[in-house]
Amino acid sequence: MINRKRSNAPIFWGLFGAGGMIAALFGTMLVFITGIAVPMGLLLPANTMSYPKMLAFAQNFIGKGFIFVVIALMLWHAGHRIFHSLHEIGIHPGFFARLICYGGPLVATIISAALLLGLGF
Amino acid sequence: MSEQKIIEIEVLRYLPESDQAPHSEIYKVPFTDDMSVLQGAQYIKDNFDGSLTFRWSCRMAICGSCGMMINGVPKLSCETFIRDYYPNRITIEALANFPIEKDLVVDLSSFIEKLEAIQPYIIPKEPRTVEQGEYIQSPAQFAEYIQYTSCINCTLCYAACPQVGLNQNFLGPAVIALAHRYNMDSRDGGQDQRMELLASMDGVYNCSAVGYCSEVCPKHVDPGNAVNVNKINAAKDYFLRFLSPKGGSK
Amino acid sequence: MDGWWKKNPYYVEYMVHESTAFFVAAYAIVLLVGLLRLSQGEAAWNGFLEALKSPLSIVVHLVFLVAIAYHAFTWFKLFPLTMPPMIVNGKRVEPGVVVGTGWTAAIVASLVLLGLVWRIAA
Numbered sequence: 001m002i003n004r005k006r007s008n009a010p011i012f013w014g015l016f017g018a019g020g021m022i023a024a025l026f027g028t029m030l031v032f033i034t035g036i037a038v039p040m041g042l043l044l045p046a047n048t049m050s051y052p053k054m055l056a057f058a059q060n061f062i063g064k065g066f067i068f069v070v071i072a073l074m075l076w077h078a079g080h081r082i083f084h085s086l087h088e089i090g091i092h093p094g095f096f097a098r099l100i101c102y103g104g105p106l107v108a109t110i111i112s113a114a115l116l117l118g119l120g121f
Numbered sequence: 122m123s124e125q126k127i128i129e130i131e132v133l134r135y136l137p138e139s140d141q142a143p144h145s146e147i148y149k150v151p152f153t154d155d156m157s158v159l160q161g162a163q164y165i166k167d168n169f170d171g172s173l174t175f176r177w178s179c180r181m182a183i184c185g186s187c188g189m190m191i192n193g194v195p196k197l198s199c200e201t202f203i204r205d206y207y208p209n210r211i212t213i214e215a216l217a218n219f220p221i222e223k224d225l226v227v228d229l230s231s232f233i234e235k236l237e238a239i240q241p242y243i244i245p246k247e248p249r250t251v252e253q254g255e256y257i258q259s260p261a262q263f264a265e266y267i268q269y270t271s272c273i274n275c276t277l278c279y280a281a282c283p284q285v286g287l288n289q290n291f292l293g294p295a296v297i298a299l300a301h302r303y304n305m306d307s308r309d310g311g312q313d314q315r316m317e318l319l320a321s322m323d324g325v326y327n328c329s330a331v332g333y334c335s336e337v338c339p340k341h342v343d344p345g346n347a348v349n350v351n352k353i354n355a356a357k358d359y360f361l362r363f364l365s366p367k368g369g370s371k
Numbered sequence: 372m373d374g375w376w377k378k379n380p381y382y383v384e385y386m387v388h389e390s391t392a393f394f395v396a397a398y399a400i401v402l403l404v405g406l407l408r409l410s411q412g413e414a415a416w417n418g419f420l421e422a423l424k425s426p427l428s429i430v431v432h433l434v435f436l437v438a439i440a441y442h443a444f445t446w447f448k449l450f451p452l453t454m455p456p457m458i459v460n461g462k463r464v465e466p467g468v469v470v471g472t473g474w475t476a477a478i479v480a481s482l483v484l485l486g487l488v489w490r491i492a493a
Contacts, residue, residue, distance in 0.1 A: 007320060009326035010320075010355060013352060013356065026484055038423070074395050088287065
């Protein structure tokens with residue numbers, strides 16, 4: 001029998017799509033900048049990620065928004081995808097899978113919002 | 122005259138009266154280069170075992186009844202040629218993700234139930250009298266849905282879809298493509314009724330965009346795109362239903 | 372359905388591109404840790420920067436780089452499947468053109484990001 005109850009998936013699917021798009025457009029270059037170029041002193045000025053610069057970035061309205069969107073949406077994207085993958089390899093949606101795949105991003109979203117607000121404007 | 126070529130065809134057999142579980146049997150089939158896998162099965166039935174059971178009708182990729190797993194890939198056996206597999210063995214099995222009824226015949230009743238549920242026919246926007254004459258439809262309006270009318274209900278896309286395997290109630294590629302076919306028709310007014318199913322727990326969000334359904338479709342219907350476009354439609358319906366005066370589906 | 376995804380190369384590729392999610396999540400967590408360290412003051416932030424310089428971190432980020440680049444590659448490759456058909460001048464845009472547009476957008480976005488970071492830093 002078909003279950004005609006309306007699915008709430010649009011919320012999570014929407015976050016998945018938005019995060020996937022952010023990761024696809026900026027993810028690769030972000031990893032290169034923060035994880036390779038700056039630590040290895042390649043290409044970019046040595047003080048690119050110095051404390052004053054990063055603090056100023058995180059206190060700027062646009063910078064704050066960018067950090068929040070990147071962290072939160074990438075986690076919602078990954079959580080939703082992993083939730084489906086678990087189902088596909090035979091670990092079916094249960095309390096634990098939901099707790100990790102959606103609870104994790106929710107907690108991370110709240111923490112990053114709190115930290116960014118705490119850093120001031 | 123070249124030597125007669127022989128191919129091994131391994132068939133997954135299942136006789137519900139006597140078998141506990143399906144088992145394989147191998148037949149050595151002489152073939153010519155113009156022979157399809159369907160003709161190979163017919164050769165086995167005519168010469169080795171008359172009880173071998175499979176569906177077929179048109180032999181020209183129109184009727185959609187001869188679908189089977191050929192070396193693990195869902196295909197219409199009438200348009201798949203033995204020569205393309207020779208000298209390797211061909212394995213034929215009943216379509217995946219359906220219960221086997223007998224040998225290569227699957228039970229399609231779940232598919233039919235889903236197909237009926239989405240109302241695959243024009244639901245007029247308002248009653249129309251004979252005096253009003255025919256519907257006028259522009260080539261551009263026709264182009265909106267023509268691709269989806271090519272579906273022959275062969276269910277290869279169901280055999281290709283892991284999500285159908287994981288949730289037997291998922292409406293599935295062809296049914297959603299056909300819902301989309303009628304939703305996109307300028308004569309139709311049944312979008313809200315179909316949306317209830319598309320947006321449901323067994324609707325479009327079961328799809329995880331594997332895309333293999335569109336890959337195996339013998340009629341280039343691209344059911345995968347129809348499913349994914351309806352994720353966007355169902356999301357709009359989900360978020361905007363409170364704004365619309367008549368409301369979306371429940 | 373056990374092991375269904377091993378039965379067909381098409382499914383194997385699907386599982387590979389789905390598994391990029393683990394790397395996206397891991398990198399997002401690295402960024403979250405960075406944000407936490409930033410909020411704890413200069414010493415904590417400098418400790419985070421030092422940790423990023425360790426060989427292990429570099430190797431891990433190289434893995435992230437490959438995985439997330441593959442995510443970007445497949446994300447746009449699936450656009451003809453996942454996005455509504457693009458119509459330009461009444462004609463449907465070819466799938467290859469749709470994919471190419473997506474990849475171009477990703478390259479442009481990456482270069483703009485690099486340029487902005489370079490300008491802010493300089």
